[in-house]
Amino acid sequence: MPLAALGPRICIMGPSNSGKSTLAQAIGQARDLPVVHLDQLHHLPDTDWQPRPVAAFVALHDAAILDERWVIDGNYSRCLPQRLARATGVVLLDVPTLTSLRRYVARCWFDRDRIGALAGNRDSVKWAMLRHIATTTRANRRRYDALAATIDLPVVRLATPRAIAAFYRTAGLTRPRRAAIRAGSPPAGT
Incomplete structure (x- = not known):
C-alpha cells in the first residue's frame, strides 16, 4: 500500500520499543505532517517517566487530534477510540x-x-519496563489482530524488522537524524 493511501492523519501503534517514534518522524518528514509522540504527552518532561494526571493527558491528546494533519505514535488505549475516529x-x-x-x-x-x-530525561533499564515488554506484547498482538480486522481504515501491518526496513524503502522514507530532531521544538503542551 502506498504511503499516500494512509491519508493526512496516521496512527502508528505497536509494542514498546518497536520503532514507532522513528517511523512517525520519518513519515512526518516525508509527508510534511506534524509528529506527535504520545509518550511525550502522557509523561511530564524532566522526569523519570512520571505520568501526567489523566485529565491533562486526555486534554493534550484530544487537542492534538483536532488538527487536520498529523502522524501520532503510541498506543494508549484510553484515547484510542477518539484517535481512530479522526485517523x-x-x-x-x-x-x-x-x-x-x-x-x-x-x-x-x-x-x-x-x-x-x-525532554530532560535519560532512559535507564527498569525491571518494570522489561516485564511490561515481555508480558504485554503477546496480549497486545491479539488486540491488534482484532483491531485490524474491525476498523474501516487503510492498515499497513509490519511484522518484522525486515518488513519495516522494506516499508522505509518502498515508501521512500529516510531514517531521521537524531541531531536534527533534538534541535526542533517539542509538541505543544509538553
Whole structure:
C-alpha cells in the first residue's frame, strides 16, 4: 500500500520499543505532517517517566487530534477510540518480543538522543519496563489482530524488522537524524 493511501492523519501503534517514534518522524518528514509522540504527552518532561494526571493527558491528546494533519505514535488505549475516529490510516508494528527487549536495552545504554524521548530525561533499564515488554506484547498482538480486522481504515501491518526496513524503502522514507530532531521544538503542551 502506498504511503499516500494512509491519508493526512496516521496512527502508528505497536509494542514498546518497536520503532514507532522513528517511523512517525520519518513519515512526518516525508509527508510534511506534524509528529506527535504520545509518550511525550502522557509523561511530564524532566522526569523519570512520571505520568501526567489523566485529565491533562486526555486534554493534550484530544487537542492534538483536532488538527487536520498529523502522524501520532503510541498506543494508549484510553484515547484510542477518539484517535481512530479522526485517523485516516493506521500502521501496526508487530515486531517479535525479543526485538523489543533488545531495542529497549540498547536505547537505554547507548542511545542518548533517541527520537520520542522525554525532554530532560535519560532512559535507564527498569525491571518494570522489561516485564511490561515481555508480558504485554503477546496480549497486545491479539488486540491488534482484532483491531485490524474491525476498523474501516487503510492498515499497513509490519511484522518484522525486515518488513519495516522494506516499508522505509518502498515508501521512500529516510531514517531521521537524531541531531536534527533534538534541535526542533517539542509538541505543544509538553
